[in-house]
Amino acid sequence: MLWIPIDRSSDISLIRQVYQQIRERILNGELQFGEKLPSTRELSSELKVSRNVILEAYDQLLAEGFLVSRRGSGTFVAEGTYLEQNKMATTLYSLNWGEDKNxxxxxxxxxxxxxxxxLFPRKTWAKLSHTIWNETSPSMFGYDIPEGRLELREVLSRYLLKTRGVFCHPEQIVITSGAVQALTLVSKLLLSSGDEVIMEDPITNDIQTIFKSSGASLYPIPVDNNGINTSLLPLNKNPKFIFLTPSHQFPLGGTLPIQRRIQLINYSRKLDCYLVEDDYDSEFRYEGPPVSSLQGLEPERVLYIGSFSKILSPALRMGYLILPPALFEKCRRLKWLSDLHTPSLDQLILAQFIAEGYLERxxxxxxxxxxxxxxxxxxxxxxxxxxxxxxxxxxxxxxxxxxxxxxxxxxxxxxxxxxxxxxxxxxxxxxxxxxxxxxxxxxxxxxxxxxxxxxxxxxxxxxxxxx
Ligand SMILES: Cc1ncc(COP(=O)(O)O)c(C=O)c1O
Structure with missing residues (x-):
């Protein structure tokens, strides 16, 4: 007899439980092609459930092609219903999520x-969300533009000028799903197979992976306590860009002094390449005054990336990419190709959060x-x-x-x-x-x-x- 453990306290209906367990056993080969299933009467009395439960579960399996019924002789497992379990499924099952949590x-x-x-500012966020979700016009629930809400881009350009010395118009900003999407857009925008990128070494492993995924090779420049060691920049290279975390080098933590910033700008002018500045967490500076961005020194050559993951929460998946005007339209198309746009209502909540001074507080x-x-x-x-x-x-x-x-x-x-x-x-x-x-x-x-x-x-x- 087919034994199916039934959980009467579960939210899942009895029909669904019987259906799922038979389906799983057919797919993994425990019940094989041609095998006869018990009659609905037998199984219902064995499992102590009504006959209707078994009838409906069998009907579903018949409709999906897992079973065939032969008039007068019963219900059988259909042909071609075994699915070899792939490695991914095995790994997933072998991972013990509960244990990991403990x-x-x-x-x-x-x-x-x-x-x-x-310490996420839940109350304020909830208050702003409540107002926006309840009062915003119906049109906000439709598709939006790839570069993001103008309300957020306007408030962001003012905020970044004041706090980070970033010079940009709202029309140069693309709102992204965190810094990671901004980095992926940069990679797609500027890199093709065989290109070279000059990188700080060490630098976040994931960022190396993103650039390498476009087929580019990485040319490492060692980092010391003051960030990238500009005296080691090579002259015989033709990089597409130099990637930097100048305000707070990841992971070694240095801040790039002005002399090295100027050397980098002169170097990129000479090689005619871009500078990509990742400013992921420098708002939390504990010693000395805040450091201004590299972007403010050379806006037409620097692509500037920022994120709300560290100052608010990584779960928001909210970041931005500021581009020299010549690159904006292509980037906008890439963002559209990637995910149409970042969720509009979240952008409005964030815009309000910044505009009302909550972010700075x-x-x-x-x-x-x-x-x-x-x-x-x-x-x-x-x-x-x-x-x-x-x-x-x-x-x-x-x-x-x-x-x-x-x-x-x-x-x-x-x-x-x-x-x-x-x-x-x-x-x-x-x-x-x-x-x-x-x-x-x-x-x-x-x-x-x-x-x-x-x-x-x-x-x-x-x-x-x-x-
Ligand atoms: C240097 C650097 N940039 C960017 C990011 C990614 O940030 P986000 O969560 O905004 O994608 C990280 C992640 O910790 C990081 O270390």
Missing amino acids: KCDTIIDFRSGIPALD HIMKMKKIYKKRRDFLIHQLESIFSNKINIFGYSTGLHLIVEFDRFPFTKEAFEEIQRLGVKVYPVEDHTIEKGKHDNRIILGYGHLTKEEIREGVSRLHRAISCI
Whole structure:
């Protein structure tokens, strides 16, 4: 007899449960072509459900072609209904999502670039959303223009001029789904197979992947404590652009001084190539005055990328790309090809959030909180590891770098650290030329409380003492 476990407390109807389980067994070959199914009367009495439940489940399977019925002799599995289980499905089933969740609860994760998610300004966002969703005109619920809502682009151009020294007209801005989409658009806009990009090294691994996916090769320039080392720029190259994180180098944390900025601009003029500036989190600058953008020095040669992932939340998927006018129309078409446009109502909420001054107030509030977390992390690291470490790259953003004295972080070392309940990240993951940063780790702290930071550093110390 066919045994089908029935869950009477489930939200899924009994018919659906019977249907799904038989369907699955046919697809994975447990029930094979030609096999006879029990009669509806037999199965209903076996499973203690009404005969109608079985009749409807069988009808559905007959209609979809999984079963055939032969008058007078019963219901059988139809031919051609076995589907070999592919690897992806097996991997998905073998991943234990529940267990993973529990692990995350106990592991202290120093992942970089995660803001304090519990401090998202929910009430204000909800209030603005409520008004916009209720009061906006019906036309807002239709398709929109690829470059994004003018309300947001206007407020953004004013905000960026005031806070980051970015010079642009709203007509140069394309609203994107986070910085990642802006980077993908840049890649499609400027790169083809065989092209070369000059990159900071180390630099976010995902960004390397995006540019390489257009068939480009990466020419690495080492980064020091002040960002890209401009004295190493090659003269015999023909790059499409130079990619930079000048306000806050990722991951090493330096800020590019004006002399190097000027050298870069002169270099790009000479080679007639673009500069791509990724300004992903420099609003959180704790030491000294805010640094102005590179874009403000050479607006017609710099493509400027920004994001709301760190200052608000990565879940919003909201970012922007500012282009020299000559590139705008092509980029607009690429954005249209990619996803038509970023959700219009979310753009309106964000525009209102900035226009009414909430964004600046939120940044001011979070800066104080993040500074306290950063100072506490530095204090914990110094008091536990004393002179065995060197901490740097902490003047801006949501992470810092710890360099250990003669301690190479091997794969085994990271596994041991994680086994003791703390997760830290190798700088080496983001290098183009391997082997130069293997005693350095990245510690993100924006999302961690003081208690988590204290416990995390103590676990890290225990793990390193054991290795
Ligand atoms: C340097 C850099 N730029 C951009 C991003 C991506 O940001 P977004 O969430 O806006 O796509 C990241 C992600 O952390 C990053 O490290």
